[in-house]
Structures are given as C-alpha cells and as structure tokens.
Amino acid sequence: MIIGIPKEIKKNEYRVACNPDGVKEITSKGHTVLVERGAGIGSGYSDEDYINSGAILKDTPREVYEEAELIYKVKEIFPQEFQYLREDHIVFTYIHSNAYAEQTDALLEKKVTGIAYEDVDDKDGEFPLLKPMSIIAGKGGFLAALHFMQRVHGGNGILLSRIDGVRTPEITIIGAGNSGVAAAELAAALGNKVTILDINIDKLEKARKELPSNVELLISNRANLETCLKRTDVLINCILWPKWRKDHLVDRDMLKMMKPGAMIVDVACDDEGAIQTTHSTSHDDPVYEVDGVTHYCVDNIPSAFSQTATTTLCNVTVPYVLKIAEKGVKQALIDDKYLRRGLTTYKGLLTLEETGRKQNRPWVTPEKALGME
Ligand SMILES: NC(=O)c1ccc[n+]([C@@H]2O[C@H](COP(=O)([O-])OP(=O)(O)OC[C@H]3O[C@@H](n4cnc5c(N)ncnc54)[C@H](O)[C@@H]3O)[C@@H](O)[C@H]2O)c1
Numbered sequence: 001m002i003i004g005i006p007k008e009i010k011k012n013e014y015r016v017a018c019n020p021d022g023v024k025e026i027t028s029k030g031h032t033v034l035v036e037r038g039a040g041i042g043s044g045y046s047d048e049d050y051i052n053s054g055a056i057l058k059d060t061p062r063e064v065y066e067e068a069e070l071i072y073k074v075k076e077i078f079p080q081e082f083q084y085l086r087e088d089h090i091v092f093t094y095i096h097s098n099a100y101a102e103q104t105d106a107l108l109e110k111k112v113t114g115i116a117y118e119d120v121d122d123k124d125g126e127f128p129l130l131k132p133m134s135i136i137a138g139k140g141g142f143l144a145a146l147h148f149m150q151r152v153h154g155g156n157g158i159l160l161s162r163i164d165g166v167r168t169p170e171i172t173i174i175g176a177g178n179s180g181v182a183a184a185e186l187a188a189a190l191g192n193k194v195t196i197l198d199i200n201i202d203k204l205e206k207a208r209k210e211l212p213s214n215v216e217l218l219i220s221n222r223a224n225l226e227t228c229l230k231r232t233d234v235l236i237n238c239i240l241w242p243k244w245r246k247d248h249l250v251d252r253d254m255l256k257m258m259k260p261g262a263m264i265v266d267v268a269c270d271d272e273g274a275i276q277t278t279h280s281t282s283h284d285d286p287v288y289e290v291d292g293v294t295h296y297c298v299d300n301i302p303s304a305f306s307q308t309a310t311t312t313l314c315n316v317t318v319p320y321v322l323k324i325a326e327k328g329v330k331q332a333l334i335d336d337k338y339l340r341r342g343l344t345t346y347k348g349l350l351t352l353e354e355t356g357r358k359q360n361r362p363w364v365t366p367e368k369a370l371g372m373e
Pocket of ligand 1: 130131133134137174175176177178179180197198199200203220238239240241249266267268269298299300301302
C-alpha cells in the first residue's frame with residue numbers, strides 16, 4: 001500500500017503522524033511511504049532522517065494526496081485539504097467529526113474511508129490512541145504549573161517541590177484517569193503533597209498501585225473538594241465534563257476559597273465545563289487570571305512536547321497502519337472490532353452514531369456499512 005504523511009497545517013501543531021523509526025517499520029514490510037518535505041521538522045526529524053528510513057519525499061501536499069492510498073495524519077482535515085480527497089482514500093487521524101461538520105460533509109461527499117483515532121477502543125473499553133496524549137497532557141499540565149508559579153512568569157514564586165524548612169506545596173488533581181495519574185506521578189516525584197479525587201473507587205484503587213505513597217486518594221465529593229480547594233496551591237482538572245451538564249464542579253464563587261495566587265490547570269479544558277471559569281487557550285497565550293487565580297487551559301498540550309508525542313502516537317498507530325496495509329482496509333475493519341469502532345465514514349455513509357445524533361444526519365452501524373449484517 002502507498003501511505004502518505006502530509007505536514008500538519010493546524011496552528012501550533014508540531015507533531016507528525018509517524019517518526020522515522022515508524023516509517024522504517026512500515027517500509028521494511030514492503031509498503032511505500034511518501035512524506036511531505038518538512039513534515040517532521042516540528043518534531044525534530046529532518047527530511048534526511050525520513051529518506052534514511054526508506055521514505056520518498058514529496059514537495060507538496062497535493063502530490064502526497066494524489067499518490068497515496070492511506071492518508072496518515074495527526075489532526076483533522078482542513079478545508080484547504082478537502083480538494084485533494086478521493087473515493088479510494090483511507091484517512092487515519094484524529095477526525096473529531098462531531099466538532100467539525102464541514103469536514104464530515106467533505107468525507108461523506110468524497111466517499112472517503114475515515115477512521116478516527118479517538119474512537120478506536122480496546123478490550124477494556126479504553127481508548128489506546130488517546131491514552132498516550134492524555135498522559136503527556138497530564139505531565140505537561142503539571143510542568144505548566146511548575147513554570148507559571150515562578151515569579152518571573154507571573155506566579156507567586158512557589159517552587160513546586162519539597163524543600164527542607166519550607167511548607168510542602170499541595171497539588172490537587174481531579175480525576176484518576178490517564179492524565180490525572182500522569183500529573184500525579186510527576187508532582188509526587190518532586191516531593192509535593194498530592195491529592196487525587198475521583199468518583200470511581202476502582203480508579204482510585206488502580207491509581208494506588210501505580211503511584212507512590214505520598215499521594216492521597218480521596219473520593220470526589222463536595223466536602224473533600226472544598227477541603228482541597230482551601231489548601232491547594234495548584235488544582236489540576238483531568239475530567240471531561242458531560243456536555244449536557246449545566247452545573248460545574250468548581251463554580252466561580254468557589255474560586256474565593258482558593259489561596260491568593262493559586263493556580264488552576266484545566267487539562268480537560270472544556271469551555272465552562274467542570275471548572276466554570278475555563279475557556280481554552282493556546283500555547284501563544286496560555287494563561288489568564290480570574291479572581292486572583294491563574295488559569296492555564298491550553299487545548300493541545302502534547303504539541304509542546306512534539307517529539308515525545310509524535311513518537312508515542314506513532315508507537316500505537318503503526319500496528320493499525322500495518323494491519324490496514326496488509327489486509328486492505330475492508331478486511332482489516334471486518335477482522336478487528338476495535339479498529340471498526342473508529343470507522344466514521346465509509347463509501348458516503350456516516351458510521352458514527354454520536355455524530356449522526358449531534359449533527360442530525362442519517363447514520364448506519366459500521367457493520368451494516370461493511371456488509372457484515
Ligand atoms: N489539553 C490537552 O491538550 C489534552 C490532551 C489530551 C487529553 N485531554 C483531555 O483530558 C481529559 C482527561 O482525559 P483522560 O484520558 O485522563 O480521561 P480518563 O477517562 O482516563 O479519566 C477521567 C477520570 O475522571 C473521573 N471522573 C469523572 N467524573 C468525575 C467527577 N465528577 N469527579 C472526579 N472524578 C471524575 C473518571 O472516573 C476517570 O477516572 C479529557 O477531557 C481529554 O479530552 C486534553
């Protein structure tokens with residue numbers, strides 16, 4: 001199969017779908033990989049690195065799309081890329097068809113096979129192609145707190161680490177999932193007093209096995225949350241708030257409970273979600289203040305750690321690319337029910353129920369679209 005890797009065009013997106021090691025893995029199995037010139041620069045990989053891994057460089061996105069069968073990307077397809085899409089294309093990337101209706105239209109009109117990273121799941125019901133990004137976002141979220149607490153970066157000058165003779169800083173994390181546990185791991189490693197709150201006792205028990213003993217694990221209820229808010233230096237929110245909820249876990253009034261100069265890092269960064277005062281920010285302008293509390297709500301934290309993020313994403317996506325390349329996309333989808341869950345569009349049919357309901361469009365199950373039922 002011919003696999004094409006275009007350069008990402010989203011602002012502040014420095015990742016690329018595959019690193020040179022991943023390309024080598026694919027080309028060593030006899031497939032062709034086309035890489036747009038400069039696609040790896042943002043992640044620290046030169047064109048030469050890709051050539052040495054067996055890739056063929058292309059000067060323009062048009063050439064990559066024209067010659068490739070599988071378009072291997074990180075972010076969604078942008079309007080300026082719609083012109084390149086064709087019926088026999090397979091697009092494998094974070095699609096988020098729910099959020100980008102115009103892109104959904106293009107994938108349907110051009111009859112592209114779209115497989116979304118974010119919807120591929122596994123036998124435990126987890127999302128293996130999202131997990132590595134959540135882990136980086138959790139760690140990056142804590143590192144942002146370490147940075148923005150510094151006086152020279154506008155903070156109150158607290159070093160988020162245990163120092164003899166000084167009160168140990170306190171970090172509260174809401175959500176003991178992938179990002180929450182990752183943030184806790186770093187925060188605890190520097191000797192901070194870390195508390196994680198979760199509504200799911202199983203998640204707390206799992207976190208207990210993964211984290212050192214200086215991490216306190218509490219059930220998430222109002223009393224525990226308020227106790228933590230009063231004493232914490234940094235609150236890290238790692239839960240996605242259901243879209244239908246109109247209330248908030250931390251509303252604006254509750255910011256008054258927090259210490260002056262405390263900080264909120266909202267990894268989930270839902271606008272007015274779990275944290276009422278959250279609005280998503282970018283790496284260009286990452287922080288703002290509400291009632292004396294600094295907020296950091298960057299919605300693509302992994303891009304700041306582009307080389308690590310590219311590598312970890314490529315590690316989990318390459319096996320699927322190989323499966324699709326070796327079996328053909330239809331057979332790969334039929335054989336692997338977890339990959340099939342990621343099928344978003346197929347031969348002009350929408351196959352993602354959530355997007356069908358949200359955008360009021362007709363949809364069919366992936367099984368029906370593939371002729372399995
Ligand atoms: N900012 C970024 O760049 C970035 C990058 C990757 C992921 N994310 C986002 O980070 C968020 C978290 O991702 P994840 O993979 O860690 O999620 P996850 O599903 O692994 O973990 C969420 C945890 O929150 C817990 N939870 C749910 N409701 C709760 C409540 N009311 N109180 C306390 N705990 C509660 C769940 O039990 C679960 O353990 C997602 O919204 C994801 O989209 C952001």
